[in-house]
Amino acid sequence: MTRRLTVVWDDPRPFATRGGRPIRILAASDEPDPTLDHASNRAALGPLDLILGCGDLTPESLAFLGDAFPGPLLFVRGNHDRRGPWPRPEAIPVPSAGVDRRTIAAVSLLALPWPDRDGGGLPDPVARRDEGRAWRQVLGHLGPHLLAPRRRAWIVFSHVPPRGVGDAPDDPYHLGFAAYRFALDRLRPRLWLHGHTTRASQRNPVVEHGPTTVINVSGSVLVELRPG
Helix, strand or coil: CCEEEEEEECCCHHHCCCCCCCEEEEEEECCCCHHHHCHHHHHHCCCCCEEEECCCCCHHHHHHHHHHCCCCEEECCCCCCCCCCCCCCCCCCCCCCEEECCCCCCEEEEEECCCCCCCCCCCCCCCCCCHHHHHHHHHHHHHHHHCCCCCCEEEEEECCCECCCCCCCCCHHHCCEHHHHHHHHHHCCCEEEECCCCHHHCCCCEEEECCEEEEECEEEEEEEEEEC
8 A cells, every 4th residue: 555644844945936836756665566556546646746766676666657657767776676687678767876956846866776886887796785885875976965965955765774764773684874874964855765674674664863754665655745
């Protein structure tokens, strides 16, 4: 079942040209949501501004999301997105990595795939967890943005959550990255969407951390960002 969440955003900049309309994002990761197979359920979600994949979705699942919903589809690779049917079919776009300023006006999107050897392009054959790679990924993508992190509004989507925020601290492989916690505390984005953590290992898939709402999107979630 597609969960629905509303998040109030006090920064007026992303809504300045929208006539008060909310920003509506469908995010998914890790496991297909069978309710989306039905056209009536998809129609009930209403218009979308963005579809985000937060990792560990098969190319077929991503192609389905791209075909079933109008609007841009962006996705990051997860730790399982490396063998089997990969590389991608032509029906889906290139995986995202880094900062995207074009998709939503006045919003910087930061995409953080599972950190591989080359920073997120072609994946390593084995998904080795490496904190050093996560730090190189974050610092490489954010670089100058760290000097004035709040000059733009930020939304982050990643496969792995930040350390201590939405992760599974008792499971070393599903522990969040410390580098992502640094990015969270430095950028202070309004929204951070992630996968990787199993819902069974969490008490609550939505965590408030300062001004940021961190959401585990495993399955699917419709997030509506409304002006405060």
